[in-house]
Amino acid sequence: MGEFKKIDTVELKGVYQFCDHFDSEKLDLKSTALKIVTDFTRRTPQVILKDVDVDHALFMMVNGHVRSKLVIDHDDTFLGVINSRDLTGRKVLTVAQKRNQSRSDLTVEDLMTKKSDLRAMPYSMVENSKIGDVLETLKGLGHQHILLVDEKGSLRGMISASDIARALHIPVNILQTAHSFKEIFEIIHDHQEIIA
Incomplete structure (x- = not known):
């Protein structure tokens, strides 16, 4: 660790207030959506292997302070x-019961939202969009996040409802959208579980 040095710190004695202004602009629904993008050209995406068991995956998310991860196989395929x-x-x-397995035998792959069930937005569209536009898109899809793809068809980034809530200091509630009777049943049961 010879290349790094400890930074001197100061006491907080006599400090009682926050600074008068923020160095960056205050964000609102009309701000450019680029301000809330997790851009994979600047930040490595949070990934997890498909065969990680449920408990270990949850442990990784809690300790990493993240709510979602991109699932990959051993060849780094999304x-x-x-x-x-x-x-x-x-x-x-539900999945454990359907497969007649114990909870601890389930993996990330068993529970993930498959790529075929996800939607993405071209990164070029985000460049010309407002945060409110992205929020409306998420609400319309009933998804907590949207992936971004570049002109080559590669994953470029992601925007999540929780990122919007954190940036704007507002509650964001995205209701799941059902596309089949089975999904309606699952959403109702998930909602009842949250209330209970």
């Missing part, structure tokens, strides 16, 4: 997305 709700909600018990 397969889908997993979020902490998938790992702690009714979905875990």
Whole structure:
């Protein structure tokens, strides 16, 4: 660790207030959507292997302070997305029961949202969009996040509802959208579990 040095710190004695202004602009729904993008050209995406078991995946998310990860196989091929709700909600018990397996035998691949069920937005569209536009898109899809693709068809980034909520200091509630009777049933049960 010879190339790094400890930075001197100061006491907080006599400090009682926050600074009068922020160095960066205050964000609102009309701000450019680029301000809330997790851009994979600047930040390495949060990934997880498909065969990680449920408990270990949850442990990784909690300790990494993230709510979702991109799922990959051993060749780094993108397969889908997993979020902490998938790992702690009714979905875990439903899949375990359906497969006649114990919860601890389930993997990320068993619970992820598959790539075929996800939607993406061209990065070029985000460049000309407002945060409010992205929020409306998420609400319309009933998804907590949207992936971004570049002109080559590669994953360029992601925007999540929780990133919007954090940046704007507002609550963001995205209701899941059902596309089949089975999905309606699952959403109702997930909603009842949250209330209970």
